[in-house]
Amino acid sequence: MRNVLRRAIAPAAGVTTGVTAAVGGGTIGVSTYFVRQVLKPVLPVDEVPVHEVGPDHVVLTSTEESLAPGRYGMWQNEFQTHARIGDVLATDGDRVTRALDGVDFGALVPGKARFDGYYFCGPPATSLPVRLDDIEVDAPAGRMPAWLDRVPSSDRWAVLVHGRGAQRGETLRAVPILHGLGISSVIPSYRNDIGVPAARDHRYHLGLTEWSDIEAAVLYAASHGAREIQLFGWSMGAAIVLQFLDRSWLSEIVSRVVFDSPVVSWQPVLDFHAGENRLPKLISRLGAGLLRGPLRRQVAGLDEPLDIRLTDWVRRADELSVPMLVIHSAVDEFVPYAPSAALAAARPDLVQLETWDIARHCRAWNVDSERWERLVAEFCSG
Template sequence: MSLRAKWTLGGIVAGGAAAALLGAGSSALALYFARRVLTPARVRVADQEVLAVIRQSSGLQVILAATPETTQDGTYSLFFDGGKGHARIGRIISYSPAERTVLRYVDAVYQGNLETARRGWWGGAVYPDPSAVGLASEEIAIEVEGGAAPAWLIPGEPDAETWAVLVHGRGATRQESLRAARPVHELGLPALLISYRNDGLAPSAPDGRYGLGSTEWRDVEAAIAYALAHGAREVVLFGWSMGGAICLQTADLSGYRNVIRAMVLDAPVIDWVNVLAHHAELNRIPSAVGRYGQLMMGHRLGRRLTGLAAPVDLKSMDWVSRAVELRTPTLIIHSVDDEYVPYRPSALLAEKNPEMVTFEAFEKARHTKEWNADPDRWESLVKAWLQRQLAPRVNPGQGTVLSGD
């Protein structure tokens, strides 16, 4: 064999080895990406720094390190001491870009001692329970696969035939839904603020993985069944982020879909392929690797690697492509500045199906924090839209009122 031939062969072998290593590395990264999406996180990162707490005659103020979250005006939550502490943080008093600090009012401390806190995490769930909103409630259990899922039942008007079922997002709890509790109550609707598989309150799914809406909708169906068994004739679904995807799946697949009168979706996942591509880009994962991760989620052989009991059909949850199939009146509220779930699919769904979908854009609000940035606008929009949807429907020809069935 000539020296040239040896070099050529060596180059081929080396190139093949490099390609194999690159392929193995890409596969590992794709699998890591898929697992991160599908696996519930049990520990929250305390990524917000508490610099000082000032006690004034008018109450507490807090100095926080300036971050994209803490410098947004509005009302938010700060969880500290590993989640044992919870404070409601109010509007900005002052902001120093040079010192990278922000001074804010503390509206309430529900649990823990904020004055000893050093770090915490920011959130949109500003209330710990219905009593903090000023509403009475009952703790109930809804029978789901694997056991009972805790829920808050906030009563409405006596003999109300329309109930609300409120569905929180990925990594959140039913506390997130409390932001809608007051307008729902003012409309007279009994409200079920539910938990669902893998959220830390409801029983975990057998595989311990998120279905991104493809499995969780069954727990919403169980909540609808509970409402129907206790006097409801129809329901309104509320969903935040992945909770929006869950509501869309419920309206599509549930045997009770005909009793869903309307849906209110806040920053919903309308198209998982779009969201996952966005997160691959945010995490500097090559687009091809991100698509490979999506393939793992949706392929029957990939479930051995991801831990899924069954593949997740992402295409079936693309509601931009399926826009005309959505036949439930839907209000979508979505910030154009959402850093986590891009708003464009929400706008496109409304453009493609204006008969069923109303889109309301917010600005300067981060993911699922439209209410936090402007609660008055959020609540007035929801109430006005739902009042129109829940008004008695009249048959123009006969003048008869139609039921919600």
């Protein structure tokens, strides 16, 4: 999100001339451009130069991302190739050599690629030590593809929800842990994912409508024997889960929730990215107001109002009732850590906050998978 907004906002003074004329002010024009970038689905771009590929290593241009400690995934040629990247082996000037743990499918070659935090990816990859079946879920936005890890005779299920602009593979790190606990997993898609039905307006609604697609996945689990549901959410996936807990008639069968780098309030996220782009909070606050007002269609192409005040679960903390494990890095560069800490402080009876010190966004598992897996296993086993 940060890089997208940085690229988008930089030329805003020139780009928003037409918008300014239409809505009557430069500040509104910049706010319009800003919020559009948050709501607009963006196709992934291969950006990391790959200089050399060996049988057990890969040489990349040194960047903050390619130098990060831990294990990661790497896509190339859109989704034609996926590789698993291990530890940093050496650095030399502007080059970094990392271990190549394996290529799941396709052929990793010199050129450009893009990192992901998933490490594992879904079928046809076989690196995940459990079997995933392809299913479909009847959601309000259409039939959504999903993966299923079915543990025979289990009535304990989990539904795992990925983040904004991410893929279902983001959630797979949790599946082997849950399988070992005898918990079946459903990994659903939701509207605006690549290759699935889009929202009518082709915009993200920050969890305020996407929750109903996740309700369909929970209903699938309940209709196939689930008597207890655990919900997982990464980044915006957490915002979706929180709306499900608030609005769904199925929320009563949810026993516990696990969040990784969660959005527990959208306004601080918008404020953070305004600051990252050297814009005043006035821009993000005005943008949020426009999304719920009569100019929402002109501003962001929205079919219906989007009131992000409803996503402020720090303010609404007393409405929560399900135990939560919150994993968040104090140096998260996309979703600020402070709201997670504030939520834990507001509801210490419900929220167990576990802090990482160096991990990037949604990459706590990548940096310390042993700790991540232990915490999740302990929390989910009860």
